[in-house]
Amino acid sequence: MNAPLDIAAIQSQFPILQREVEGRRIVYLDNAATSQTPQRVVDAITDAYTHYKANVHRGVHTLSVEATEHMELTRRRVAAYINAPGSDCIVFTRGTTEAINLVASSYGALLSDGDEVIVTQMEHHANIVPWQLLSHRKAISIKVAPLHPDGTLDLAALERLFTPATRLVAVAHVSNVLGTVNPVKAIADMAHRHGARILIDGAQAVAHQAVDVTDIDADFYAFSAHKMYGPTGVGVLYAKRELLEAMPPYQGGGEMIGHVRLDGGTTWADVPYKFEAGTPDFIDIAAFSSALDFIGEVGIDRIERHGRELGAYAAELLSRIDGLTIYGTAEAKAPVIAFNVAGAHHYDVGMLLDRLGVAVRTGHHCAQPLMDYYGIEGTIRASFAIYNTRDDADALAAALTRILPLLRH
Numbered sequence: 189m190n191a192p193l194d195i196a197a198i199q200s201q202f203p204i205l206q207r208e209v210e211g212r213r214i215v216y217l218d219n220a221a222t223s224q225t226p227q228r229v230v231d232a233i234t235d236a237y238t239h240y241k242a243n244v245h246r247g248v249h250t251l252s253v254e255a256t257e258h259m260e261l262t263r264r265r266v267a268a269y270i271n272a273p274g275s276d277c278i279v280f281t282r283g284t285t286e287a288i289n290l291v292a293s294s295y296g297a298l299l300s301d302g303d304e305v306i307v308t309q310m311e312h313h314a315n316i317v318p319w320q321l322l323s324h325r326k327a328i329s330i331k332v333a334p335l336h337p338d339g340t341l342d343l344a345a346l347e348r349l350f351t352p353a354t355r356l357v358a359v360a361h362v363s364n365v366l367g368t369v370n371p372v373k374a375i376a377d378m379a380h381r382h383g384a385r386i387l388i389d390g391a392q393a394v395a396h397q398a399v400d401v402t403d404i405d406a407d408f409y410a411f412s413a414h415k416m417y418g419p420t421g422v423g424v425l426y427a428k429r430e431l432l433e434a435m436p437p438y439q440g441g442g443e444m445i446g447h448v449r450l451d452g453g454t455t456w457a458d459v460p461y462k463f464e465a466g467t468p469d470f471i472d473i474a475a476f477s478s479a480l481d482f483i484g485e486v487g488i489d490r491i492e493r494h495g496r497e498l499g500a501y502a503a504e505l506l507s508r509i510d511g512l513t514i515y516g517t518a519e520a521k522a523p524v525i526a527f528n529v530a531g532a533h534h535y536d537v538g539m540l541l542d543r544l545g546v547a548v549r550t551g552h553h554c555a556q557p558l559m560d561y562y563g564i565e566g567t568i569r570a571s572f573a574i575y576n577t578r579d580d581a582d583a584l585a586a587a588l589t590r591i592l593p594l595l596r597h
């Protein structure tokens with residue numbers, strides 16, 4: 189798709205972007221935390237509550253059948269979006285966090301004392317703490333792949349961490365702080381050559397670029413709908429079917445069983461239902477389809493190009509500000525810019541930016557080991573989505589230029 193983007197038409201689908209904060213039209217630059225949701229997704233939620241709210245899979249009645257069809261349609265759409273071999277490889281969770289906890293718990297149950305898991309220095313806590321919890325249950329050691337100062341992974345050092353005991357590498361596709369796009373296909377190949385599996389945290393990738401789990405040869409791939417223009421409360425775990433079949437259930441309850449017997453001989457449902465205990469968030473799952481429609485209409489290639497260009501433009505603009513340091517300067521970054529300004533605390537900068545209508549994130553971004561690596565407590569983070577423009581980057585730079593003299597007094 190090469191037609192130029194009509195950003196005004198895209199923006200008009202997001203009524204929240206008209207909101208004013210402190211008397212100014214909001215400049216929303218906290219998309220890495222959660223993106224905004226187009227009206228069609230909100231309408232899809234309302235439509236489900238209005239017309240077909242009924243519990244899925246359980247009933248034979250019309251509403252239940254319709255609710256189930258909507259949920260299963262989304263499963264097929266998600267599988268197609270990431271080029272999974274089938275929709276039975278798609279498990280719905282509450283988010284990326286729950287998807288990774290599921291793997292750490294269920295795949296973790298297949299690991300033995302002495303096994304090793306590799307994470308990286310740039311991981312979100314969601315891709316560190318579940319492995320640490322596993323290491324409290326079993327004698328599993330966690331190794332950490334180091335970074336280069338520009339915020340890219342040291343791939344040679346990563347490769348040296350593998351031993352015959354390495355079972356899994358857990359790595360972000362895109363860093364939520366640095367914006368670095370990791371070469372996950374090469375890392376998957378490396379893991380497989382060493383007889384290990386790979387879990388890719390795709391939370392920051394799926395909204396910005398095409399993802400093909402088959403081409404990557406990912407064993408596990410996790411992401412959240414709310415970061416890709418979808419509703420909250422919905423996450424996805426893609427896993428190879430043979431892994432899902434080998435793994436024990438994560439939680440027990442309704443819907444995930446074959447037959448429950450009080451003598452302990454309970455059997456499990458087929459995958460993926462074995463991993464979906466209880467009533468899922470079927471309404472938000474159904475509405476997630478509309479977010480995929482939105483992305484499909486705009487075109488993920490155009491979204492990627494827009495993000496790369498806008499991110500590069502904003503980084504160039506910010507780097508002209510005296511005393512400003514950007515963390516993560518890899519080539520072809522996702523549009524996420526974490527920075528600090530000498531003499532100003534990140535929190536104060538964020539507060540004052542809000543007074544000028546600019547919404548950014550401040551703090552450690554759930555990546556404290558990464559903050560430790562750079563010797564900082566936190567950063568300001570501006571992250572961009574398809575509805576952001578150069579005007580938004582200009583507004584951020586102008587607001588910084590206004591507030592920094594006040595903070596540096």
Ligand SMILES: Cc1ncc(COP(=O)(O)O)c(C=O)c1O
Nearest residue numbers: 283284285312314364389391412
């Ligand atoms: C890289 C990364 N992984 C995991 C998560 C956790 O996602 P969620 O809170 O939707 O489970 C986030 C959220 O910020 C993230 O950026």
